[in-house]
Amino acid sequence: MADVIRIETPFTHEMVRTLKAGDNVLISGVIYTGRDAAHKKMIEALARGEELPFDIREQIIYFVGPTPPKPGQVIGSAGPTTSGRMDAYSPTLIGKGLTGMIGKGLRSAEVISAMKEHGAVYFGAIGGAGALMAKRIVSAEVIAYPELGPEAVRRLEVKDFPAMVIIDSQGNNLYETGKAQYRQS
């Protein structure tokens, strides 16, 4: 396994610039959750001139909708959802200072261009390893849109949360380079 880079949040622009596609990272600190419905509400709030439910500058959003916690659990299973569904919303949030996103799957050219322009990183977590990742979440609190249930915005405190840099702030993309390296057709 390649060397692991430890990241503490807030995820500063300085840190953003040091990461390269293919880097293996462990994230610790506070991150926020959001999926389709929460993103839509955040973008609508901005359009109305309102504030976002949390200060997004130099923060990381994790695209996840966890299962309900069992008694005694901090959070249920919590792996990444498909990021492409957030493509319509991410460029606006990146423009507002968001520096990190954690999800799985491809991103649009518009998202990558915003990441390059403002400085942001797209991390991949292992899709389907929700039970494993829940163990790296030490606290969870709903801070906005509780009516959305699993889609509500949560403030998570994570410790050594495993992720991979998929797209870095220069636009290098592990999905393209990894595939090209092993493609035989």
Added chain:
Amino acid sequence: MKQIHVSEISDAVEKLCIEANYDLGADIMTGFKKALQTESSPLGREVLERLIENAAIAHEERVPMCQDTGMAVVFAEVGQDVHVVGGSLTEALNEGVRRGYEKGFLRKSVVNDPFERVNTGDNTPAIIHYDIVPGDKIHITVAPKGFGSENMGALKMCKPSEGLEGAMNFVVETVDKAGGNPCPPIVVGVGVGGTMEKATFLAKKALTRTLGQPNPEERLAKIEQELLERINKLGIGPQGFGGNTTALAVHLEVYPTHIAGMPVAVNINCHATRHQEVTLEGRNE
């Protein structure tokens, strides 16, 4: 006539929903371990190891492997010589889903309407496929389907002139476009023939076959093998990080079709390919 009470059906479905989400199939675990031997990417092998670790945690701690615990797809093969008593069969299946998702702390991911999108709160309704079969038993398969992979499916109404090659190209292109989205290593269900809905049904049904069990017809098993080889040359690899394990298996089902058509459906499943089944025996009245 033999009888089965609806309460027995609901109890069985409740259990199947929970087990399908907590316990990785032995066939899939074997697939992961085989892939670990053949995967040439170090990142790819690491993903496979983490998936094995995740399955162990879910099994031991009785928690879902994945937060997308799916929309419940139910295949019910109902013997024509059995009588369901005590209520509606469809309601009994939905009641089992309702209880399984509540008691198992599974995520409720179903919305009431594609446009209004209000969560139904209990993960119902299930998608139920009935088949009337000979005998006096009911065979139930529950296959919770996550939408990271479901969204990557596709149907093409191919022209007969496109032939086998055209059908195969469409399958490979569909997987290539999906990239890392459906959580590879995937299982690819392919349905060819029939009408448009028959082809998509066959593709879905193919995903419930034991992993890697070839189609019993040799010419079709050869096509499955060739598709798997072509897909694993795409380079997508585990989670799309690059590698030669993009799919664990391709399962192909075919059906007679019309002189003017060749529907080809591709239904992709994630690496967990959850499905659990049970046979309920009818009792004498």
